[in-house]
Amino acid sequence: MSIDNLYLIFFGGLIPLMFIGYVLARGKAFRLVQQGIKIHSQPDQYGWFAALYTGLPAISIAVCGVFLYLFGINAIPPLMLIAAALSVAAFALLFILFRFNSKTKARDLVEGFIRGLLILASFISILTTFGILISILFEAMHFFARESVWYFLFGTEWSPDTSFLEGAAREGAHAAKANFGAVPLFAGTFYITAIAMLVAVPVGLLSAIYMAEYASQRARDFIKPILEILAGIPTVVYGFFAALTVAPFIVEVFKGFGIQASFESALGAGIVMGIMIIPIIASLSDDVISSVPQNIKNGSLALGMNKSETIKFITLPSAMPGIIAACLLSISRALGETMIVVMAASLRPNLTWNPLEDMTTVTVKIVESLVGDQEFNSSLTLSAFALGLVLFIVTLIINVVSVMIIRSFHKKYKISNL
Incomplete structure (x- = not known):
């Protein structure tokens, strides 16, 4: 029997049981109220209590069965497991209907269930983060067992082109030694990200100030959706824009000053990447600035400050935690960008301060290392995990x-206490 049919049988039996439990428990609570008996919770809460605690045992059994199958333990046939889960759900329904009374704390039990669900969601997020870290860490350790950690962190040459010969046991085939110095990659990553932030932060923050403090409601309703359209444009389209429009424009501008610029440059990629993340800073900063309490602004105006001084000395410092969070999200977005760099800044690791030359980033090399027909156990492939681990630590x-x-x-500007 297919998995889809098993799911259909399970949920096709469980959902009606939960619905029946909700209806019957709610009806019993209403009857208690009609008899003049004071009940602890609302009738609807008794219904939800019966529905949730009817489904919880069955879902728990099903989840345990799935984990057993994931670990290769097939001792219980699927249909028998489903039948057992639905039987337990029916028994739980009968037990709840016969045992609950006016003193049953249905509201507390439902809230406890929801609280447990929220805690579980938090733990899933934490476990996912640790799972990502562990999966990267073990493969990175395999890489560092072959290559020098010191050279990887501080080496200035990234030339792994011959490392596939090691994976094929042909390292003695008169090939130059592969070098895995990651400094050019991280330098390019931070350089392009810095250019992007130099473009995005001023434009985004000034746009947010205008929309929150100066624009009329009609202008705000018109500008903000148009600005946020930029966030929905695919990055490959930004890459085309960078390669076909921005890069030639940069070359022509600097050619007029007698300076030679490459058609694939960090400046072009950084500018377009900055345009891409403007909506993140503008939208989030606008929401944060708009949430600053009006009485603080009124107090500033009452003390003799004009509007621009109020924005500079009161509004922006009060909203600074949210603005910093928006900038952090933008930095993370820029650090992880790949397509714009591939199409506008090339694939060549180049350690230089000249923004008019081509360079590449960590994420581009991660993608390049994991594609192709090279052996998985080669240093080139494993270097992707080492790069990912270092990038993870940097982001942390x-x-x-x-x-x-x-x-x-927050300590300096305690908005919540005002």
């Missing part, structure tokens, strides 16, 4: 620093 450090900055602003 950025998050920790930003949280510290946000907390310092």
Whole structure:
């Protein structure tokens, strides 16, 4: 029997049981009220209590059965497992209907279930993060067992083109030694991200200030949706825009000053990437600035400040935690961008301060290392996990620093107490 049919049988039996439990428990609670008996919770809460605790045992059994099958334990036939789960659900329904009374704390039990569900969701997020880290860590350890950690972190040459020979046991085929110095990759990543933030932060923040403080409601309703359209454009389209429009424009502009610029440059990729993340900063900053309490602004105006001074000394510092969070999200978005870099900044690791030259980023090399026909156990393929691990740590450090900055602003500007 197919998996789809098993799911259909299980949920086709469980959902009607839960619905019956809701209707019967709710009806019993109404009858208690009509008899003049004071009940602890609302009738609807008794219905939800019966429905939730009818389905919970059956779902728990089904989840345990799925995990057993994932680990290769096939001791219980699927149909028998489903029949057992539905039988337990029916028994739980009968037990609840016969045992609950006016003193049953249905509201507390339902809220406890919801609280447990929220805690489970939080743990799933945490476990997912640790799962990602562990999956990267083990493969990165295999890479560092072959290559020098010191050279990987501080080496200035990334030339892994001959590493596939090692995976094929042909490392002695008169080939130059592969070098895995990641400094050019991370330098290119941070350089292009810095250019993007130099474009996105001023434009996005000024746009947010205008929409929140100066624009009329009609203008705001017109501008903000148009600005947010940029967030929905695929990155490959931005890549075409960078390669066909921005890059030639940059070459022509600098040619007029007698400076030679490459058609694939960090400047072009950074500018287009900055345009891409403008909506993130503008939209989030607009919401944060608009949420600053009006009485704070009125107090500033009453003390003699004009509107621009109020924005500079009151509104922006008060909204700074949210603005920093928006910038952090934008940095994370820029660090993970791939298509724009591939199409506008090339694939060549190039350690340079010149933004008019081509360079590449970590994410581009991760994708390049994991595609193709090279052996999985080659250093080239495993280098993708090492790059991912370092990028993960860098992102974690950025998050920790930003949280510290946000907390310092919260201590200085306690909006919630005003």
